Amino acid sequence: MRSFFLFICFFLLHTFLFSQEIKKGDAYYYARKIADTMASESMHGRGYVNDGDKIAANYIKTEYQKFGLKTFGKDYYQNLSFAINTFPKEAPFLSTDYWGDAWEAGKNYLVSPGCPSITRQKNYEVVWFDSTIASSPSQLKKFSQDKFSKKWIIIDAHGVTDKEELKQFAIMKTNPYKAYGIANVNDKKLTWDCSEMVDKFPSVELLITDSLRNKINKKQKGYIAFEVKNVFLSNHQTQNVIGYVQGSTYPDSFIVFTAHYDHLGQMGNDVYFPGANDNASGCAMLLNLAKYYSMPEHKPKYSVAFIALCGEEVGLLGSKYYTEHPLFPLKQIKFLLNMDIMGTGEEGITVVNGTVFKNEFNKLKQINADNHFIKDVKIRGKAANSDHYYFSELGVHACFVYAMGGIKAYHDIYDKAETLPLNEFQNLFLLFTKFGDSLQN
Numbered sequence: 001m002r003s004f005f006l007f008i009c010f011f012l013l014h015t016f017l018f019s020q021e022i023k024k025g026d027a028y029y030y031a032r033k034i035a036d037t038m039a040s041e042s043m044h045g046r047g048y049v050n051d052g053d054k055i056a057a058n059y060i061k062t063e064y065q066k067f068g069l070k071t072f073g074k075d076y077y078q079n080l081s082f083a084i085n086t087f088p089k090e091a092p093f094l095s096t097d098y099w100g101d102a103w104e105a106g107k108n109y110l111v112s113p114g115c116p117s118i119t120r121q122k123n124y125e126v127v128w129f130d131s132t133i134a135s136s137p138s139q140l141k142k143f144s145q146d147k148f149s150k151k152w153i154i155i156d157a158h159g160v161t162d163k164e165e166l167k168q169f170a171i172m173k174t175n176p177y178k179a180y181g182i183a184n185v186n187d188k189k190l191t192w193d194c195s196e197m198v199d200k201f202p203s204v205e206l207l208i209t210d211s212l213r214n215k216i217n218k219k220q221k222g223y224i225a226f227e228v229k230n231v232f233l234s235n236h237q238t239q240n241v242i243g244y245v246q247g248s249t250y251p252d253s254f255i256v257f258t259a260h261y262d263h264l265g266q267m268g269n270d271v272y273f274p275g276a277n278d279n280a281s282g283c284a285m286l287l288n289l290a291k292y293y294s295m296p297e298h299k300p301k302y303s304v305a306f307i308a309l310c311g312e313e314v315g316l317l318g319s320k321y322y323t324e325h326p327l328f329p330l331k332q333i334k335f336l337l338n339m340d341i342m343g344t345g346e347e348g349i350t351v352v353n354g355t356v357f358k359n360e361f362n363k364l365k366q367i368n369a370d371n372h373f374i375k376d377v378k379i380r381g382k383a384a385n386s387d388h389y390y391f392s393e394l395g396v397h398a399c400f401v402y403a404m405g406g407i408k409a410y411h412d413i414y415d416k417a418e419t420l421p422l423n424e425f426q427n428l429f430l431l432f433t434k435f436g437d438s439l440q441n
């Protein structure tokens with residue numbers, strides 16, 4: 001009975017403390033719903049397997065319709081296409097002599113995004129290329145002259161200062177056309193990506209932590225067995241999703257909010273990359289802002305456009321296409337705010353292009369200082385790291401904000417909605433709306 005009483009006390013205290021930590025309002029709850037939906041398995045990582053990107057675009061379109069956003073053309077879509085390598089078939093298979101079949105795709109290893117199909121006919125012998133070879137001129141010479149036909153090279157840069165140089169050297173010397181495949185050892189964190197091309201040879205990335213490293217005897221003859229099926233889509237059709245609220249006084253002048261909705265998709269039929277922080281969280285902010293500006297009490301003087309961009313992870317392809325085919329002249333953009341990674345924020349936000357567009361940066365910083373929304377608004381220079389880039393290269397006043405601190409999941413299977421804190425989301429929303437309103441004056 002007493003322990004039950006203590007439990008109740010603890011529960012109440014915990015609830016009290018927890019509710020103090022995260023500010024929750026309408027924006028937070030709507031963001032939670034969006035993140036849960038967009039990072040769920042039903043969207044297949046918003047990539048190019050099972051039409052993940054189309055399902056996500058359709059979801060955003062439906063939300064735009066609910067708010068009554070206007071369209072520039074016949075609908076909200078701006079269609080475009082690009083090439084992409086995909087893995088829609090059965091899960092890849094990897095086995096090694098020192099860890100058997102325990103390798104799990106996504107968790108312990110990654111197939112390189114540009115990997116071609118490879119059929120498992122037999123186990124291929126492995127050759128290790130590591131710091132012992134790299135630091136010995138005679139061993140290096142021997143390695144360079146070796147014949148690697150039908151062998152896998154495992155490049156282990158553990159303990160080597162210039163890891164990239166070692167990798168490049170090994171790939172060059174082993175001549176991938178001769179060797180059967182390349183396995184890169186990673187001792188920290190697996191990070192996946194997209195590829196617009198198919199590579200000439202298969203490669204994988206192995207996560208080898210210290211405990212696993214201790215089980216490996218490099219002197220023993222080892223093997224790798226690997227199988228994967230790729231499907232190269234030379235002309236994948238996708239779309240940007242664009243709507244706007246018309247300004248009451250200056251309808252031809254625009255404040256623009258952008259966020260990419262695509263992510264990495266799937267690696268085989270049962271591993272998907274949820275992309276909750278990157279960038280379901282940014283879409284959640286975009287849609288919250290669309291909801292806000294579509295309310296009659298917030299009707300803006302300047303028009304406000306919302307662009308959910310595709311193909312960011314493939315190389316900023318949606319924003320590049322948009323800037324080449326704008327739906328209204330780019331010079332009519334008063335200011336553009338790109339939002340990518342909005343799910344954390346205990347360390348504040350960083351503003352890319354803050355040093356280029358000092359006036360807007362200072363305004364954002366001042367609003368935050370006056371209202372104590374988030375811990376810090378940090379300044380950063382130019383960087384081609386998200387969708388603001390092609391806009392500002394063409395003279396548009398455009399900044400990119402991302403949240404800092406908290407979870408480290410990024411481009412991996414752990415970037416899930418369940419663990420996305422959204423702890424500063426409500427505050428970020430208040431900051432952006434106040435900033436957006438200040439641009440209306």
Ligand SMILES: [Zn+2]
Pocket residue numbers: 260278279312340341
């Ligand atoms: Zn992103």
